[in-house]
Amino acid sequence: MMGTKMRIKPTVLLGYLVPTVLLAFLPMAGFPRAWTLYVFLFAIYLAMANMWNLLAGYSGLVSLCQPAFLGIAGYAMVIGTWLGIPWGIGLLGGAVIAGVFALLLSNAVFRLTGVYFSIGTLVVPEALRMVFYLWRPVGGALQGGGSGYMVKGAAALLPPSYIYWMALLVGVGSMIIMRIVLRSNLGLGLAAIRDNERSAAACGVDVFRLKVYTFVISATITGLAGGIYFLNMGYIEPSATFNVKWTMAILLATVIGGIRTEEGPFFGSLVTVFLYFLLARYSGYSLLIQGVILIVIMLLSPQGIVGMLRKMRWYRNLTAYSEG
Amino acid sequence: MQTEPLLKIQNIEVFHGTFQAIWGLSLEVRRGEACALIGANTAGKSTLLDTINGVLHPATGSIEFMGQEISKLDSFEIVDLGITQVPEGRRLFPEMTVLENLMMGSYTPNARKHCKENLERVFELFPKVKDRQKQLAKTMSGGEQQMVAIGRGLMAHPQLIMIDELSLGLAPIIVDEIFKTIHKIKAQGVTVLFVEQNVAKTLMEADRAYIIETGKVSLSGTATELRNDKNIRKAYFGV
Amino acid sequence: MGHGDLVTPILMGVMLGGLYALTALGLSMVFGVMRVINLAHGDLVVLASYGSYAVLTILGIDPVVGLIITIPIMFAIGVLIQKYLMSKAVTIGAEAPLIIAFGLSLVIQNTNQIMWTPLSRGINTSYSQASFYLFHRQLPMTYLMDLIVGIVVMLALREFLKRTYMGRAIDATAQDPRASRLMGVNTKRIYYYAFGIAMVSAAIAGTFLGMTFPFTPTSGTTFLTIAFGTVIIGGLGSMMGTFLGGIILGLVQTLSAYFLGANAQMLVLYIVIIAILAFRPQGLFGR
Numbered sequence: 001m002m003g004t005k006m007r008i009k010p011t012v013l014l015g016y017l018v019p020t021v022l023l024a025f026l027p028m029a030g031f032p033r034a035w036t037l038y039v040f041l042f043a044i045y046l047a048m049a050n051m052w053n054l055l056a057g058y059s060g061l062v063s064l065c066q067p068a069f070l071g072i073a074g075y076a077m078v079i080g081t082w083l084g085i086p087w088g089i090g091l092l093g094g095a096v097i098a099g100v101f102a103l104l105l106s107n108a109v110f111r112l113t114g115v116y117f118s119i120g121t122l123v124v125p126e127a128l129r130m131v132f133y134l135w136r137p138v139g140g141a142l143q144g145g146g147s148g149y150m151v152k153g154a155a156a157l158l159p160p161s162y163i164y165w166m167a168l169l170v171g172v173g174s175m176i177i178m179r180i181v182l183r184s185n186l187g188l189g190l191a192a193i194r195d196n197e198r199s200a201a202a203c204g205v206d207v208f209r210l211k212v213y214t215f216v217i218s219a220t221i222t223g224l225a226g227g228i229y230f231l232n233m234g235y236i237e238p239s240a241t242f243n244v245k246w247t248m249a250i251l252l253a254t255v256i257g258g259i260r261t262e263e264g265p266f267f268g269s270l271v272t273v274f275l276y277f278l279l280a281r282y283s284g285y286s287l288l289i290q291g292v293i294l295i296v297i298m299l300l301s302p303q304g305i306v307g308m309l310r311k312m313r314w315y316r317n318l319t320a321y322s323e324g
Numbered sequence: 325m326q327t328e329p330l331l332k333i334q335n336i337e338v339f340h341g342t343f344q345a346i347w348g349l350s351l352e353v354r355r356g357e358a359c360a361l362i363g364a365n366t367a368g369k370s371t372l373l374d375t376i377n378g379v380l381h382p383a384t385g386s387i388e389f390m391g392q393e394i395s396k397l398d399s400f401e402i403v404d405l406g407i408t409q410v411p412e413g414r415r416l417f418p419e420m421t422v423l424e425n426l427m428m429g430s431y432t433p434n435a436r437k438h439c440k441e442n443l444e445r446v447f448e449l450f451p452k453v454k455d456r457q458k459q460l461a462k463t464m465s466g467g468e469q470q471m472v473a474i475g476r477g478l479m480a481h482p483q484l485i486m487i488d489e490l491s492l493g494l495a496p497i498i499v500d501e502i503f504k505t506i507h508k509i510k511a512q513g514v515t516v517l518f519v520e521q522n523v524a525k526t527l528m529e530a531d532r533a534y535i536i537e538t539g540k541v542s543l544s545g546t547a548t549e550l551r552n553d554k555n556i557r558k559a560y561f562g563v
Numbered sequence: 564m565g566h567g568d569l570v571t572p573i574l575m576g577v578m579l580g581g582l583y584a585l586t587a588l589g590l591s592m593v594f595g596v597m598r599v600i601n602l603a604h605g606d607l608v609v610l611a612s613y614g615s616y617a618v619l620t621i622l623g624i625d626p627v628v629g630l631i632i633t634i635p636i637m638f639a640i641g642v643l644i645q646k647y648l649m650s651k652a653v654t655i656g657a658e659a660p661l662i663i664a665f666g667l668s669l670v671i672q673n674t675n676q677i678m679w680t681p682l683s684r685g686i687n688t689s690y691s692q693a694s695f696y697l698f699h700r701q702l703p704m705t706y707l708m709d710l711i712v713g714i715v716v717m718l719a720l721r722e723f724l725k726r727t728y729m730g731r732a733i734d735a736t737a738q739d740p741r742a743s744r745l746m747g748v749n750t751k752r753i754y755y756y757a758f759g760i761a762m763v764s765a766a767i768a769g770t771f772l773g774m775t776f777p778f779t780p781t782s783g784t785t786f787l788t789i790a791f792g793t794v795i796i797g798g799l800g801s802m803m804g805t806f807l808g809g810i811i812l813g814l815v816q817t818l819s820a821y822f823l824g825a826n827a828q829m830l831v832l833y834i835v836i837i838a839i840l841a842f843r844p845q846g847l848f849g850r
Contacts, residue, residue, distance in 0.1 A: 416742070
């Protein structure tokens with residue numbers, strides 16, 4: 001049973017690429033900057049939500065560790081700019097470092113069953129926040145405290161549209177990756193593990209290894225998206241980076257759309273970024289509102305938007321077609 | 325003996341999710357008798373006991389206990405009414421002592437009223453249990469655990485005690501000993517419904533029996549009738 | 564940070580252990596009975612800290628006496644959470660309780676922040692600054708109270724679980740929910756009470772934590788981590804283990820503050836917890 005259905009139907013592939021190309025023209029066509037920002041954030045959230053969905057939705061690993069990955073990659077990229085490393089290498093290098101970090105963590109966290117895993121992963125961003133608060137690998141001590149870094153050098157002068165296009169790539173790339181993974185042997189193995197870990201192991205599924213693969217993939221892509229985000233921001237500092245707000249946004253994006261569905265993160269990210277703009281004025285209340293939404297959706301409509309869409313026949317037909 | 329059966333089940337259907345486990349089953353248990361349910365592992369016997377006990381609920385049909393409809397009641401209400409189950413595998417509380425397990429059996433309001441007298445009764449029926457009352461349940465042998473489990477069931481002050489797979493994993497001598505005690509319990513007025521795979525033994529100890537196959541009653545009658553039934557003899561005794 | 568006197572941090576670490584064990588009790592109980600790790604536990608403890616703070620600053624009542632008010636409120640909150648959130652969550656799927664607890668955690672954090680600002684607070688009573696002497700060292704009175712309260716509550720809980728019908732039902736349900744139901748235990752209601760009792764211990768823990776350390780709306784993560792670490796080290800299901808786990812973490816904290824400075828103590832704590840997770844997740848005394 002070699003990688004079944006790894007080929008994507010041409011029409012479906014177009015379905016991914018055409019909107020992406022259209023969106024790519026956004027910054028040049030004279031649309032308001034807010035639209036570009038919206039699509040930018042949407043793409044970043046989309047990538048991160050897909051990766052979290054892979055972990056939590058498809059592998060049963062509710063990871064609260066995502067800020068660690070995006071933060072490490074971000075810091076790697078920014079510190080790289082201080083060391084004269086080209087931003088492109090910094091970006092990819094950061095993603096790789098995030099992946100390696102996940103690999104190292106794997107031994108610690110995968111001994112743990114689901115619940116232990118979650119708390120274990122909760123602690124990691126916290127620890128990293130303290131580490132980066134205390135540790136200044138490059139540059140002298142900042143006057144007046146704080147431990148952030150500005151993006152330096154050529155990276156700081158990048159045209160925003162380049163960064164925008166990179167975000168689009170990562171966003172659509174994550175959708176394609178999800179499509180491939182879910183239909184591959186890895187995806188099957190994960191489904192088996194999620195259903196019943198012991199049975200899966202008894203059937204010869206190398207549970208530990210699959211979990212590690214998923215964890216590393218998730219960390220790497222999340223790191224990549226994070227690096228692009230901070231490239232855009234031009235600045236990184238610990239308390240906003242290793243912050244549970246990221247986790248909340250990613251969770252919400254996945255859950256609102258529909259956890260454990262392929263299209264879920266897409267719809268969820270649309271809504272979450274919209275919420276972000278809506279709640280910008282109420283930043284003091286944003287976590288409260290998001291938390292309530294998360295709880296309500298989880299209780300009333302666990303399958304999120306996709307759950308509601310699937311009740312309609314036209315949607316079912318559409319998705320059945322794209323399955324091929 | 326009253327003419328009205330103690331437990332009357334009529335035409336129940338029970339589902340596990342979408343999977344149907346019991347199909348239009350009817351049976352009755354008469355007061356003061358030892359009634360047996362015989363069948364293979366997957367026949368639905370444990371599901372049936374759970375349904376009587378209120379852990380599961382039938383989708384259709386009725387269950388009457390002492391004239392009262394109980395099919396919609398929750399388990400803790402049914403135990404209080406006087407039905408108790410000694411589950412398959414004993415399921416003693418492993419970190420509790422024998423005595424603590426017994427006392428846990430006397431939890432419902434009805435049971436608490438008779439706690440002391442029931443404890444004495446259990447000790448009298450199972451002297452070994454009395455000897456080991458301070459021991460941790462998980463350190464006991466299989467046979468001793470079964471005795472404690474039955475004793476725990478009696479502490480609930482039941483009218484009907486249901487025992488699931490009593491002989492499982494036990495040596496025949498122990499099984500005989502336990503059945504002797506069950507007859508004593510029966511003599512004291514508690515009705516016994518027990519579930520077994522061991523057909524020969526069961527038909528010697530029960531008054532009446534039902535054969536359950538794939539969620540339905542396939543045969544029923546007094547133990548003598550069933551012992552002499554040609555189909556039974558062929559299927560289970562190979563004669 | 565004198566390098567001569569090791570005795571003081573050791574004594575303080577041990578006393579702190581009592582408080583940490585107390586903080587872990589609620590988490591341990593909810594997991595033992597309902598098999599759910601309540602991610603919002605730390606924030607609920609902080610909620611109780613703010614509650615006691617309010618009792619002191621708004622009502623002018625001593626926070627320990629004020630437990631008369633905070634305990635019933637926290638009990639009710641616990642029952643409501645179990646009844647309307649957690650019991651529904653477990654029917655939805657394995658991830659649902661975690662996600663919902665996460666949402667709840669942030670709702671509480673944000674609510675605390677709205678009501679009390681991100682400013683750091685502390686519960687300061689007339690005796691907060693008092694000290695006592697042991698082995699010729701001056702030690703904070705609050706730490707002694709922490710130890711005593713920790714021991715008292717744990718003993719009380721143990722007696723409750725052994726001697727009362729409700730307590731035994733909770734213990735039985737934790738060991739075997741199905742068998743419990745067959746004994747006539749209303750397991751649904753037991754879950755409510757278990758969560759409620761867990762919140763009672765959280766109320767006490769929060770009050771004394773607030774008297775020992777300053778806290779902010781985001782302290783919940785720290786408290787959760789400490790509670791979790793305590794439970795992990797001690798192994799689930801062992802009260803003695805939880806107590807010892809608390810002492811070990813308390814010692815780790817005070818000793819690393821002593822050797823490495825105040826900034827490092829939380830980081831070292833976190834690293835130790837992650838290390839234990841990596842190498843011995845069943846803890847030292849688990850069953």
